[in-house]
Structure formats: structure tokens, C-alpha cells
Amino acid sequence: MQTLSVDLGDRSYPIYIGEGLLNQPELLLNHIQGRQVLVVSNETVAPIYLATIRQALSGLHYSEVILPDGEQHKTLDVLSAIYDKLLEDKHNRTTTLVALGGGVVGDMTGYAAASYQRGVNFIQIPTTLLSQVDSSVGGKTGVNHPLGKNMIGAFHQPQCVIADTHTLTTLPQRELSAGIAEVIKYGLICDADFYAWLEQHVEELLACDQTALAEAIYRSCDNKAKVVASDEREAGIRAILNLGHTFGHAIETAQGYGNWLHGEAVAAGMQLAAQLSEKMQWISADDVDSVRHLLLRAKLPVTPPAMTCDQFLSLMAVDKKVLDGRLRLVLLKKMGEAIITSDIAEQDVRDTLTDAGVSA
Structure with missing residues (x-):
């Protein structure tokens, strides 16, 4: 087992990473302060892992909720x-x-914890790679x-x-x-x-x-923990964690939540961000090809679905990164260094989208 910390003063917490951690009940019990516990899972994960968690929590005032599975239910x-149930x-x-x-279970449970009686404790046990490296770390919750x-x-x-890496062995290839x-x-x-x-x-x-x-989970979480520790509420640098997400969220909203997985939409969004970064002359065409090749090797989409430029721009304008009416984009100043900018002309965004096959 490897352990790293998200350093946030009195809100600091550990991330445990390793194989078979669900069979170590003390990891969970050490972070439960009261006698009441509610486990939230979904209809896909619960049949595989819930019995193990239920056994670990025997003796406590125990409740459980099983949610339907899928982004469309968030x-x-x-x-x-x-x-x-609470x-x-x-x-x-x-x-x-x-x-x-x-990530859906984690985001919804976290938001319920944030709002129930104005805030109670919660614990993340992420069972997908995306949630282990991203959504379970940093405190963002919501629907x-x-x-x-x-x-x-x-x-x-x-x-x-x-983060029990063994849970990833039951993931479908697409989810992985x-x-x-x-x-x-994180590398980008x-x-x-x-x-x-x-x-x-x-x-x-x-x-x-x-x-x-x-190794990949540890290095991803380590990178995210450092960013979150320096900017917990995304007032500045934390926004770099949204590379590809402004384009990606537009794809997810347009296509209907769950039809494109979040990571798939982010992949296509990162490719668009790389192409726009090249247009700004910050990275080279070879860099863009490198991103494309790696995403394809990971069996991820690199082109957006059938949408129009107006659709993209309209949905991007609703993004949380819009500030005072100006769209902020996360782009690549160079490979391994992101930049947050509000100085990209709309026409450059449109040109990047049309170059990627989006209809004008």
C-alpha cells in the first residue's frame, strides 16, 4: 500500500492506494468518528463489493442506498x-x-454529505480508474x-x-x-x-x-493533491485540472449524459485543446500528433461527435469556468505545462472546431 496526503490544514486527509484494500477494514473504520454510517453504491458495484463493506461496518448503526447506475442518473x-434514507x-x-x-456515486454522496444537516463526514471508496485518479480527490461534489x-x-x-486497484479488474474496457x-x-x-x-x-x-x-494512480493523485493544496476552491491554478473539460462538458451535455463517458468527452476535448494550443503557436504539430497517438493507443476518441460550432460555443458559455462573461480555456503552453487564458478569440475557437470536423 502507498499513502499520500492532500494537505489542507485541518481538512487534510490521506489517499490509500493498493491492491486488496477493501479487505483491510481498519482503513475504513479509522476514519469513522460516530456510530452511524450510510453506504451509497449503485446497482452495478453493489453486487460485487457491498457485502465486504457491510461486513467491515458490522456493529455500527448501518444503512445503505443503492442508486441506478449511469451519468444520466446524476x-x-x-x-x-x-x-x-438518512x-x-x-x-x-x-x-x-x-x-x-x-465518479457519479462519489459526487452525489459527497454533495449529500455537504448539505445534510449543513455538513457531515464522508469517505470515498472509488471503484473506477477515473474516480480513483480524479473525481474522488479534491472535494468537488455535485449533480x-x-x-x-x-x-x-x-x-x-x-x-x-x-483506492483498491483490484476493483479495476472488473471494469469494462471502455470504462478503463x-x-x-x-x-x-496530468502528464499534459x-x-x-x-x-x-x-x-x-x-x-x-x-x-x-x-x-x-x-504507479499511474499514485502519480496522478500526487499531481492533483499538490494542485488542490495550493488552490482548494479553484480561484486560480486549480483550473488547469480542467484541460479538455470545457469542450468535453459541451459534448456530454449535447449528446445526453452517459452516451459519451466523461473520460471519452475529455479525451476529445484535450485533442481540441491541443489543436487550439498549436494555433496559438505554443506547441508544435508534432506535439499535437503525440497527444492524438497516445489517446488512440488508449482506445479513446479524438474527434468530437456531430455538433455545430454554435452548439459548442453556446454550451461552453454555460461552463463554470466562464468568468464575467468571458470564456476561460485551459490550453498547453508546452507539453507538461498548462495555461489558463481568457484571451482566445472566438474565431480561433471556431476555426479549431471546424478543422476537427465540426460543422460551421
């Missing part, structure tokens, strides 16, 4: 099932919520709205993150690839050495090699 209506079983402010699942992704939420840090998109992101935005490592090891990640996965 809504306020579905969220109410968590509140209903209230039915009379959970108080000493309760701990446990998120057992992927989607038909007009925009993750527009309703709160910052609320977990007590700990338990979607997680690799977020892994590649702040860790050129990690990007070079990924070029050497991406096939091992696809094959679910446990050693390679543990």
Missing part, C-alpha cells in the same frame, strides 16, 4: 433517495457517508442539470480516499480507457516526465497490470 431527483433512519450530524462506486454538467454542487473534502484519459491529462498539464512514462506503459494500463495501475 440528478437532484435521484439524490433525494440519499436524503430520504432521515428515515434518523442519522444525525455524527454520521459518516461512504461512497462505494465511480448535473439538463442545461449544464456539475452546475449544482459544493466543495466538501472527504475524510479519506481508499475513460479513466486513462484523466491520467494522460504539469508532469512531462509522467507523460513520457505513459507513452511507454499505456498498454500495461489497458491490460490492467496492477503494478502499472498503482
